[in-house]
Amino acid sequence: MPTDVIHRLLLDNLTTAVILLDAELRLEYMNPAAEMLLAISGQRSHGQFISELFTESPEALQALRQAVDHAHPFTKREALLISTSGNSLTVDYAVTPILDRHNTLLLLEVHPRDRLLRITKEEAQLSKQETTKLLVRGLAHEIKNPLGGIRGAAQLLARELPEEALKDYTNVIIEEADRLRNLVDRMLGSNKLPKLAVTNVHEVLERVCSLVEAESQGLINLVRDYDPSIPDLMIDREQMIQAVLNIVRNAMQAISQQNELRLGRVTLRTRTLRQFTIAHHRHRLVCKVEITDNGPGIPQDLQETIFYPMVSGRPDGTGLGLAITQNIITQHQGLIECESHPGHTAFSIFLPLE
Structure with a gap:
């Protein structure tokens, strides 16, 4: 040669x-x-x-x-x-x-340098996520054990009570113990592996749009910016709907706190990226799903912790939606990132196409 x-x-x-x-x-x-x-x-x-x-x-x-x-x-x-x-x-x-x-x-x-900086940020994010999982699992174990004892004792006490009216108090104990157990289970996230099947990502996004339009009674402006050439992905359709829906609902609630919903705009955009690195693995082709809104933005002091359980920018928020979303995306070998400033918040989901 x-x-x-x-x-x-x-x-x-x-x-x-x-x-x-x-x-x-x-x-x-x-x-x-x-x-x-x-x-x-x-x-x-x-x-x-x-x-x-x-x-x-x-x-x-x-x-x-x-x-x-x-x-x-x-x-x-x-x-x-x-x-x-x-x-x-x-x-x-x-x-x-x-x-x-x-x-x-x-x-x-x-x-x-952008890729190196992003990989460094991703590594830190994954490390924090793993540390948080270990902390939550340990905390859940310490909470659920005494909860089981409290619930069992309340049931035994209810059987011994002489008056039926007094069982209202034991019922409160049992119901609150169940509520705390369910909260801990939601913090832990699902242990079920994704049921992967060939799915069109735009089918997932359209399902989310129909749900959000029904919840907002058609007031919020949903903008679609799709790349129709994106091939089908191997994903769990129901889990992915839940992951995207959590983000869009957060956007809708943030907009409603500042403005009327009819002034809000949420854009769902899909694109393909080549030679993209996720968790040290370089993928030849990935699908990028970007969800942007024109809401007030995420406070600067929360941007590094928004994927932690029980962290929320709303007084009535549970802080579990984004934690669940990150867990779902991670189970799909993907990555989720967030960039936010007043008037613009963008969540980007990256899913391998191989």
Whole structure:
């Protein structure tokens, strides 16, 4: 095999984004990793000026020109690039001048930081989730054991009471013990494994929309933004309906606290993502379900703990909905993230498509 073909194969199969610019800072070549990162085609963009591929600070453009003039390599950390599609990327990149006969080429090696930062955040989230599960399981064991004794003693006492009217008091004890036991069971979440079946994700979302429209009497504005090309997933339909419904109900309740429901808007959006990492496993293709609303947003001090049991931003909230949702998504080998500020809250669910 010729050497130039081997070199091309190596570049095409690198996971690092590689971009080659000529002396005028116009595109000579980019490998598939760079095309994926910038969401552009290398062939169509050939010969375009660098600012037509992505934008950065004027100082960065001047540094590239100096690298051409003086053949001086440099590295830049945590640079913010804005791609032509409008997406912002935080990257590190290294610039290496290459002398080619009478011209100087620039080799850019681009390393995205967003993915690393997200993986670090995901690891911390999963660690917290596992710690919380252990804490809740231990607490549930300590609560349910004495509850069983209290309930049994109340039943025995009811049999010995001389008057039927006095059983109202033992009934209260039994009912409250049952209520606490049910609360603990909900905190623990379901122990049942998902019943996976081939399901269209939009069927799940449409079911959620019909339930929410019925609950809100059609007042809330539900916006669908679906990608119809997404293939069917292997999921538990009922569990996934519950997971999405918990998020949409939270959005609806948050909007109703601040505005009338008719002023609220909840958007359900589906997209596919390539080469996405979930829990150290890189998936070739994932389905992203994003649920956004224009409500007041989640308070900053709650954003790191919203997936914990018994944590709620509402006085009447149980704080179990999002904990249950996270448990369901985790059982499907997926990931859930949240980003929120006043006027915009977005929950993103990532589910492997393999």
